[in-house]
Amino acid sequence: MIELPPLHSAPNQAELLVTHEAIHPFVHRTPVLTNRSIDQLAGARLYFKCENFQRIGAFKMRGGASAALRFSPRERERGLATHSSGNHAQAVAKAAQILGVPAYIVMPHDAPRVKVAAVEGYGAHITYCNNTPRERQAALEEVIAERGAAFIHPYDDYGVIAGQATAALELIEDTEAVLDYIVAPVGGGGLLAGTALSARYFSVQAEVIGAEPEAVDDALRSLRSGRIEENETNQTVADGLRTNLGERNFPIIRDYVKDIFTVSEAEIIAAMRMIWERMKIIVEPSCAVPLAAILRHPETFQGRHVGIILTGGNVDVDRLPF
Structure with missing residues (x-):
């Protein structure tokens, strides 16, 4: 690798x-x-x-994998984290699964069920929140503080x-x-x-x-x-x-x-x-x-x-x- x-x-x-x-x-x-x-x-x-x-x-699998590989193995071992309503969430969850590390995903309550099911299928831990930028960020910060996971932004x-x-x-x-x-x-x-x-x-x-x-x-x-x-x-x-x-x-x-x-x-x-x-x-x-x-x-x-x-x-x- x-x-x-x-x-x-x-x-x-x-x-x-x-x-x-x-x-x-x-x-x-x-x-x-x-x-x-x-x-x-x-x-x-x-x-x-x-x-x-x-x-x-x-296509989000490409960016998720690229970003995950830029953390050191020690940084990755505590997991990967992100907030996303769908495809990026799946990408981070799948990248974590391939790398053998945990994934912690913040998703809004109204995220498409087909995408939630896929994230669950990749073994990720999901935290739900209301669908506003402020609440997504607050939930993510809480997860990172608790788990020490490395954050992968969906696009920025x-x-x-x-x-x-x-x-x-x-x-x-x-x-x-x-x-x-x-x-x-x-x-x-x-x-x-x-x-x-x-x-x-x-x-x-x-x-x-x-x-x-x-x-x-x-x-x-x-x-x-x-x-x-x-x-x-x-x-x-x-x-x-x-x-x-x-x-x-x-x-x-x-x-x-x-x-x-x-x-x-x-x-x-x-x-x-x-x-x-x-x-x-x-x-x-x-x-x-x-x-x-x-x-x-x-x-x-x-x-x-x-x-x-x-x-x-x-x-x-x-x-x-x-």
């Missing part, structure tokens, strides 16, 4: 390559799929990086960013065509920041565009204002994109992301249904936001080669939005 050094700034090209090698035992190299009928509707050639087939069902962590960057790195390597754009959803910004770094270091010409729901458009407003903006609500079907940008993520996004497109709730649901019906794969609502953005902006993507990160497939099939 490769131990990784802590990162104190945005990862460079060499650090991304070492991260990719180190997390290999923890992750799958997920496929890149295409679909002719969706290409025709979009007027572009689309390449879907299917992180819904990743271990724990989401250079180690997490380095891990998430490996999805786009593989997309670039595994796509025969030279990509003109890579589109990734943005919530806290770990994936989008990592995608931007991989495009900068490993792509010939790809520009990166973020996609987010109109209801939680803090990333777009932050890009325009030059400072981190916050959302007044978290009410969107794309539950993985409800968080505000992290302080480490924003400068990377500001410097290397070309633009951020927003989409309506109806467009998200329609794009999600399109992927289910035409590609015959399960994706969660957050995954569909990039496709919705591409369909909404044909003037940008017409005739282009476009990579899309499909972020995960952990969806409660008893509560589909369509």
